[in-house]
Amino acid sequence: MASDVLRITVLGSATPYPRPGNACSGFLVEGGGVRVWVDAGTGTLAELQRYVALGEVDAVWLSHLHADHSADLLTAYYALLYADLDLPLPLPLLGPPGTADRLAGFLTNGPVRSPVEKAFAVEELYDGHVARIGGLTLRSRAVEHGGPPAFALRVEDGRGRSLVYSGDCEPCPPLVELARDCDLFLCEADGDGPGHHSAAQAGRSAAEARARRLVTHVGPGTEPGQAVVLAAAAYPGEIAHADPGLRFVPGAGRGEGIGAPAGPGV
Numbered sequence: 001m002a003s004d005v006l007r008i009t010v011l012g013s014a015t016p017y018p019r020p021g022n023a024c025s026g027f028l029v030e031g032g033g034v035r036v037w038v039d040a041g042t043g044t045l046a047e048l049q050r051y052v053a054l055g056e057v058d059a060v061w062l063s064h065l066h067a068d069h070s071a072d073l074l075t076a077y078y079a080l081l082y083a084d085l086d087l088p089l090p091l092p093l094l095g096p097p098g099t100a101d102r103l104a105g106f107l108t109n110g111p112v113r114s115p116v117e118k119a120f121a122v123e124e125l126y127d128g129h130v131a132r133i134g135g136l137t138l139r140s141r142a143v144e145h146g147g148p149p150a151f152a153l154r155v156e157d158g159r160g161r162s163l164v165y166s167g168d169c170e171p172c173p174p175l176v177e178l179a180r181d182c183d184l185f186l187c188e189a190d191g192d193g194p195g196h197h198s199a200a201q202a203g204r205s206a207a208e209a210r211a212r213r214l215v216t217h218v219g220p221g222t223e224p225g226q227a228v229v230l231a232a233a234a235y236p237g238e239i240a241h242a243d244p245g246l247r248f249v250p251g252a253g254r255g256e257g258i259g260a261p262a263g264p265g266v
Helices: 044-048 073-082 101-108 173-179 199-210 224-232
Strands: 007-014 026-031 034-040 060-062 091-095 120-124 130-132 136-142 151-156 162-165 184-189 213-218 238-241 246-248
Touching: 007 044, 007 073, 026 044, 034 044, 034 136, 034 162, 044 073, 073 101, 073 120, 091 224, 101 120, 151 173, 184 199, 199 213, 199 224, 213 224
Parallel strands: 034 060, 060 091, 091 120, 162 184, 184 213, 213 238
Antiparallel strands: 007 026, 007 246, 026 034, 130 136, 136 151, 151 162
16 A cells, blocks of 8 residues: 655666666656656566556656656556556656657557557646656656756645755756745755756755755766765755665655665565
8 A cells, every 4th residue: 555654765776777785767656645757767567566566556757757757657567568467558648748759759650649648647747747656746846958858846745844856957947836845855966967957956955945845866976975965065964875675755854764775575
């Protein structure tokens, strides 16, 4: 049964390609009696099943359509339509404009378009989009990622707890506004180039938003420990790295509910 307590489990945090023991970007958000697969990077479908069957997922949310955040939807499509899963279809999928056509473009192998809508009920995101999945409210804001439509996510439960996921984006006012006073801010820190945060910038965004906790999500070239140190120069609160398999509980007391290993099926 899905947890009533808001929590997020790291399925993978490698970018831009999976590493041994670490899938690409993906997270399992639980709370309010539902489960949401947030970003579906390469390798995350297998990791998802350490904690929950695909047939027990209530919705999927995508930050953007780069493959390291969405590629496992292709294999999820086959699982939903042609495997032995027992679930009502189509599965709600909240994603950027063009999500259905992008999936169909990859999946279609002949003159007839693959029936992606049989597997996924696609709802396109826009700036300010709000969705309610069970007892969770999902709020999306458009953010800057160097070209393609990209979104950040704020998840709130009915008990006043909140978490924010930046997706991939550079520092921008909409992200800070979305993350304002959140309990947990998961901010990627893939580098200094356009379209991404550096670790130091992740710390500054967290400080500007007055986030109560920060979890970094680094790319190649930055060691997790180094990223935490760089972020801490601007952010005075608790900081952790998004190691695969860790579970974070927004709203827990200081030193609690941050970085606890997630047990299978728990």
